[in-house]
Amino acid sequence: MQGETAPPACLIRWNVLSLDQWNERFASARRASLLQSYDYARAACPVLGLKARWGVIEIDGVEAGLVQILETAFPGNLLHGVHLDRGPVWLPGFGTADHVAAFFNAFHRAIPRRLGRRRRFIPEVPDTPEMRQALVRAGLRARGSSYQTVWLDLDPDDDARRARLRKSWRNELTKAQKNTALHIDWATTPRTIDEAIAGYHADRTLRGYPGPSVKMVRALARQFFATNNLLVGAVRAHNETIAMVMLLIHGASATYQIGWTTDVGREYHAHHLLLWDSSVILKQRGIRDFDLGGISDDKDGLAIFKTGLGGTIIRTPGFYD
Known part of the structure; x- marks a missing residue:
């Protein structure tokens, strides 16, 4: 026509x-x-x-x-x-x-x-x-409901991104940063990889949330470590590890793969410290986008936590054949 x-x-x-x-x-x-x-x-x-x-x-x-x-x-x-x-x-x-x-x-x-x-x-x-x-x-x-995840734009500088934090999130981060008992460690070694995976397995078993198998996580860690695209972070207090994360870098993007926090870590807002520090380190490496991981409901606690860092919920249509 x-x-x-x-x-x-x-x-x-x-x-x-x-x-x-x-x-x-x-x-x-x-x-x-x-x-x-x-x-x-x-x-x-x-x-x-x-x-x-x-x-x-x-x-x-x-x-x-x-x-x-x-x-x-x-x-x-x-x-x-x-x-x-x-x-x-x-x-x-x-x-x-x-x-x-x-x-x-x-x-x-x-x-x-x-x-x-x-x-x-x-x-x-x-x-x-x-x-x-x-x-x-x-x-x-269409064969399934929509999928949603939270992406964080790392193009703005650290000051601009900090200004975008939800007020309560920023306050909890500040408390963690001022806590002299906390030490953050970004040593990505075979030992810290094993520690992160063991903690993930124990936490997932205890709390029963969905996630990749330990076998898959270990395979991903091995491959991304070999190409210098793996980051493992830990927060320690009084010689005890209270929170850890494992991040995978791919192109100009990165993904939060696994993480866990103890009761003491939650009390001290250790995961706020890890995620903020993650964004700073990734920014320094030239990463532009940070996938904070999927969510099931945009109003549940996990979604609120991730968007508090300044992330944006992105919805895709889900499964098709």
Whole structure:
């Protein structure tokens, strides 16, 4: 029809970049998720029994994004599983609803729905009516509720970010910083990695919250430590560890992977100290976006704590096939 704009043409080229080329492009993207990073695939595939494939997305002949999928296949490829989790990663200037529809249409043509194939998508797009319609136009079917996480923008300087803290959060941070009994330690060593994971396992067992398995956390720690993309922080008081965090760096983004706090740590606001110090250290390393982790309800205590640091709740549409 006259006056209508033709939909963008999308092509996905698989396994055409070197690792350095992939990482260079990945680092140029804002809010690139952990699950789309190369280090994540290297760690997760042996644990989950999967293989990874890496794609360059072209829109109208121009490089527009990256996509990493994890696959499992049995002999003859009769049974085939495909996971595209929290992707694709759009490069600056791309990621509109039309681009999203064009990408998933191209993906559907390359890896169509069929008997014996199970596809799982967690699209990393805003949960808006326009984006949901784009996914439907591409033939995807909704299979679960929306996913939400909290991202912290690290572009502002430390003073500006501190001014954005919720007043109560800032007051508790100040108390922790003035507490001379507290010592913060960012020594990322095999010993502190083991200590963080052991504390996480004990805390998760005691409190019963969902989270990655110890086996997965250990694999991630091993891979990210090898590439100098792992940070482990601890707060100690009177020679006792009262809180720890483990952060994973991927491109210009970072993710809060695990953390735990003792009763004494909560009393002393040790996690306020760790998260604030995390943001300062990541900023110094040139990281621009900090994923503070998923939340189930934007009004529960965890969400209130994370947004108190200045984070923004980002909702995506959830699971599709």
